[in-house]
Amino acid sequence: MTQRAFHPLVKLLLDGDITLADLPADLRAEGEEALRLLGAIDRTPVQFPGMTQRVMQAVAQRPSRERTLWHRIVEPREVRVRFRPWLLAPALAAAAAFVIWLGRPAPVATPTAVTVRFVLTAPDAREVTVAGTFNQWDSHATPLVRTGSTGVWTATITLPAGQHQYAFVVDGQRWVPDPAAPAVDDGFGRRNSVLTL
Numbered sequence: 093m094t095q096r097a098f099h100p101l102v103k104l105l106l107d108g109d110i111t112l113a114d115l116p117a118d119l120r121a122e123g124e125e126a127l128r129l130l131g132a133i134d135r136t137p138v139q140f141p142g143m144t145q146r147v148m149q150a151v152a153q154r155p156s157r158e159r160t161l162w163h164r165i166v167e168p169r170e171v172r173v174r175f176r177p178w179l180l181a182p183a184l185a186a187a188a189a190f191v192i193w194l195g196r197p198a199p200v201a202t203p204t205a206v207t208v209r210f211v212l213t214a215p216d217a218r219e220v221t222v223a224g225t226f227n228q229w230d231s232h233a234t235p236l237v238r239t240g241s242t243g244v245w246t247a248t249i250t251l252p253a254g255q256h257q258y259a260f261v262v263d264g265q266r267w268v269p270d271p272a273a274p275a276v277d278d279g280f281g282r283r284n285s286v287l288t289l
Contacts, residue, residue: 099122101116208287214243214245215242217262219264220261221234221235221261222260224258224284225256225258234249255288256286258284258285259283259284270285273286
């Protein structure tokens, strides 16, 4: 028996999407033949005695999916682990590298410049400056300003990070170490204050 392929519009007719009158005139004969063939088919429902009952029994006997999943979770089972020594060394090395990587300290940003306030109490002074490694020991480069009538002299400057030695110069002649900072011998019989930033 050969199968005949109908035009797509005739297939729409068979599906009930269009009527015979909707077909173009040249396809109406093919549409009528297709409807005749469809009408010749026996449309009586096929009965399978006992089929419904057998299907329902099979469904009732089949364990539910939830029960099967629960049994998979709680039922004991054998687990086999294969030890492969040639894989142990690379795995341990990778684990150690990972632990070292996690444990490394975060990089700490060191400031490149720090603002510092120099303070000296000298009530009888007429002029105070600070000289040090940061200004090539120039006693006139960084003057301090007198604040109020209490004789407190201050200067605020920005210095590069690191260690600096300095001293206050009072009235252009007397070199005074900072009493609030540690001091070191300068090698010429005087003491210089030390500032570490």
